[in-house]
Amino acid sequence: xxxxxxxxxxxxxxxxxxxxxxxxxxxxxxxxxxxxxxxxxxxxxxxxxxxxxxxxxxxxxxxxxxxxxxxxxxxxxxxxxxxxxxxxxxxxxxxxxxxxxxxxxxxxxxxxxxxxxxxxxxxxxxxxxxxxxxxxxxxxxxxxxxxxxxxxxxxxxxxxxxxxxxxxxxxxxxxxxxxxxxxxxxxxxxxxxxxxx
Amino acid sequence: xxxxxxxxxxxxxxxxxxxxxxxxxxxxxxxxxxxxxxxxxxxxxxxxxxxxxxxxxxxxxxxxxxxxxxxxxxxxxxxxxxxxxxxxxxxxxxxxxxxxxxxxxxxxxxxxxxxxxxxxxxxxxxxxxxxxxxxxxxxxxxxxxxxxxxxxxxxxxxxxxxxxxxxxxxxxxxxxxxxxxxxxxxxxxxxxxxxxxxxxxxxxxxxxxxxxxxxxxxxxxxxxxxxxxxxxxxxxxxxxxxxxxxxxxxxxxxxxxxxxxxxxxxxxxxxxxxxxxxxxxxxxxxxxxxxxxxxxxxxxxxxxxxxxxxxxxxxxxxxxxxxxxxxxxxxxxxxxxxxxxxxxxxxxxxxxxxxxxxxxxxxxxxxxxxxxxxxxxxxxxxxxxxxxxxxxxxxxxxxxxxxxxxxxxxxxxxxxxxxxxxxxxxxxxxxxxxxxxxxxxxxxxxxxxxxxxxxxxxxxxxxxxxxx
Numbered sequence: 001x002x003x004x005x006x007x008x009x010x011x012x013x014x015x016x017x018x019x020x021x022x023x024x025x026x027x028x029x030x031x032x033x034x035x036x037x038x039x040x041x042x043x044x045x046x047x048x049x050x051x052x053x054x055x056x057x058x059x060x061x062x063x064x065x066x067x068x069x070x071x072x073x074x075x076x077x078x079x080x081x082x083x084x085x086x087x088x089x090x091x092x093x094x095x096x097x098x099x100x101x102x103x104x105x106x107x108x109x110x111x112x113x114x115x116x117x118x119x120x121x122x123x124x125x126x127x128x129x130x131x132x133x134x135x136x137x138x139x140x141x142x143x144x145x146x147x148x149x150x151x152x153x154x155x156x157x158x159x160x161x162x163x164x165x166x167x168x169x170x171x172x173x174x175x176x177x178x179x180x181x182x183x184x185x186x187x188x189x190x191x192x193x194x195x196x197x
Numbered sequence: 198x199x200x201x202x203x204x205x206x207x208x209x210x211x212x213x214x215x216x217x218x219x220x221x222x223x224x225x226x227x228x229x230x231x232x233x234x235x236x237x238x239x240x241x242x243x244x245x246x247x248x249x250x251x252x253x254x255x256x257x258x259x260x261x262x263x264x265x266x267x268x269x270x271x272x273x274x275x276x277x278x279x280x281x282x283x284x285x286x287x288x289x290x291x292x293x294x295x296x297x298x299x300x301x302x303x304x305x306x307x308x309x310x311x312x313x314x315x316x317x318x319x320x321x322x323x324x325x326x327x328x329x330x331x332x333x334x335x336x337x338x339x340x341x342x343x344x345x346x347x348x349x350x351x352x353x354x355x356x357x358x359x360x361x362x363x364x365x366x367x368x369x370x371x372x373x374x375x376x377x378x379x380x381x382x383x384x385x386x387x388x389x390x391x392x393x394x395x396x397x398x399x400x401x402x403x404x405x406x407x408x409x410x411x412x413x414x415x416x417x418x419x420x421x422x423x424x425x426x427x428x429x430x431x432x433x434x435x436x437x438x439x440x441x442x443x444x445x446x447x448x449x450x451x452x453x454x455x456x457x458x459x460x461x462x463x464x465x466x467x468x469x470x471x472x473x474x475x476x477x478x479x480x481x482x483x484x485x486x487x488x489x490x491x492x493x494x495x496x497x498x499x500x501x502x503x504x505x506x507x508x509x510x511x512x513x514x515x516x517x518x519x520x521x522x523x524x525x526x527x528x529x530x531x532x533x534x535x536x537x538x539x540x541x542x543x544x545x546x547x548x549x550x551x552x553x554x555x556x557x558x559x560x561x562x563x564x565x566x567x568x569x570x571x572x573x574x575x576x577x578x579x580x581x582x583x584x585x586x587x588x589x590x591x592x593x594x595x596x597x598x599x600x601x602x603x604x605x606x607x608x609x610x611x612x613x614x615x616x617x618x619x620x621x622x623x624x625x626x627x628x629x630x631x632x633x634x635x636x637x638x639x640x641x642x643x644x645x646x647x648x649x650x651x652x653x654x655x656x657x658x659x660x661x662x663x664x665x
Contacts, residue, residue: 016514017510020626022626022628022631023628026630027608028609030233031262031272031277031278032278033278033281045629068510070390074420075607076323076325077341078234096390096393099394100339100420103344104341107343108343157219168347169350169351172222172353172355179222179250179351183224190227190313190315192292192313196443197292197300
């Protein structure tokens with residue numbers, strides 16, 4: 001995973017709640033077995049609508065997405081996070097996220113930032129004219145036009161993982177002895193190799 | 198020892214290590230795998246030179262993009278993905294129930310059917326409806342592909358401890374009202390993000406009197422209001438369902454397992470961070486009218502009016518949903534006509550669901566303007582239904598009888614709605630485009646779906662019975 005520290009870029013505003021992962025990347029694109037190349041299918045159906053927010057020319061180089069509560073609800077498809085990242089987004093800011101989406105995003109270095117609804121609204125207003133924001137994960141703050149500073153909370157371990165771009169499987173494998181010890185003291189509940197074929 | 202909830206009990210029993218300032222590392226007892234969310238995970242293992250740590254705690258099946266009509270897979274992308282699963286399972290030694298094996302099916306139907314979804318276990322799968330297995334008193338939740346890779350490599354997952362909530366279903370469920378109606382009503386009450394951050398335990402007299410199939414329907418839809426997982430404490434209903442299944446403990450082990458399972462309950466003095474009550478004694482069959490499962494009303498009700506919403510954001514969402522759904526404010530739900538009916542999915546395609554729907558349609562005919570589909574949840578369910586003659590009841594009424602798979606719940610296979618088509622569906626998501634671009638989904642119970650197929654519009658299944 002590529003480390004993330006800060007980004008200064010245009011912020012796109014998608015002022016809707018409960019944007020589900022079916023909208024972010026529809027099912028017909030989940031048949032691919034690759035991990036890349038999903039950006040062109042991001043919000044595939046909505047992108048066909050002429051007035052869809054993300055089609056605005058000034059958002060072409062946006063790296064930050066500002067959106068409503070419960071973003072990424074529904075299906076566990078990590079393809080949603082892959083599509084947002086592949087499209088160019090590095091940060092998503094919302095009042096809340098679907099749990100699985102939020103985890104998926106962090107696993108690939110797409111930074112999901114939770115801010116109270118009024119703070120997200122403030123940021124949305126601040127960038128209404130196509131202004132840029134700076135999201136600094138190290139300093140845990142979003143800065144914008146007219147000396148706007150919005151601090152945010154971020155769970156320390158997850159923040160460190162993102163800042164360093166850590167491979168969490170490698171981290172877990174460093175604890176292999178503990179896993180083996182657990183397996184020795186806890187009998188397996190099932191044996192799928194013994195199931196009827 | 199301090200009093201504990203069922204969830205806290207299972208959690209504590211699965212912590213491998215809990216380093217300071219880090220998430221706990223949780224052991225995974227069972228990993229279910231399907232073709233859509235696993236190829237990139239296996240590829241990740243290959244690239245890193247890693248192996249599958251416990252193939253004997255893993256099992257794979259083909260469900261999401263398999264065609265449900267007889268014949269080969271004609272979609273080249275789907276075929277490539279199914280081939281990839283077969284090759285990955287061979288290379289890494291993971292048992293696979295492939296199409297045609299006779300035991301394949303929707304991953305959340307076959308786990309319970311095989312008897313490998315058991316009380317007290319931790320169960321994960323790269324699918325958000327993994328919460329289904331919580332019906333057995335397991336901690337079961339959906340994960341993304343990076344986490345699938347993590348579990349394949351380590352049989353563990355780093356996890357932050359979620360919050361706890363209990364939903365009490367009080368009162369006695371009226372006749373003709375189903376588990377699907379209970380969970381839809383609860384989601385309508387709590388809201389689509391009401392469960393975010395929580396593991397939910399469903400309890401109360403109405404839950405206790407449900408069959409395992411119905412309990413699975415309730416737990417299945419936990420994710421539809423954002424819950425991390427949903428669970429129901431095991432009892433004699435659970436044990437009776439499991440006994441004798443191929444993956445369940447047998448002989449002396451059965452007795453030992455029962456002793457352990459009986460200890461899996463929430464202590465009477467344990468506390469939850471949130472409690473909710475849903476009174477089901479006057480519950481009517483539910484129908485969703487909008488584009489998320491919170492947008493739901495009784496079948497006797499009406500489509501809401503955006504003007505009645507004070508919050509501008511909510512009003513916008515309702516307006517957008519009505520436009521997408523092609524519905525006018527104030528329209529009676531019973532006046533909404535349907536083009537398609539889908540009885541299937543991990544929510545409602547088990548044998549009990551098919552029996553319920555068959556009882557409604559027996560001796561009657563599907564409305565001439567409706568195309569109706571029954572897709573059993575697994576090859577096993579299909580076989581059992583055919584042994585009981587249910588397939589004949591459905592086909593005589595004009596339903597199509599298909600092979601097992603996820604099918605029109607998400608339309609990754611050829612079973613999709615055309616733009617503008619309206620479907621009464623027993624599945625779990627009515628999101629825009631879920632069943633096909635421009636398709637309009639109304640979530641209902643199997644009985645209501647069957648009744649809508651006969652009437653050509655939404656109707657209380659009880660009324661269909663009386664009219665016959």
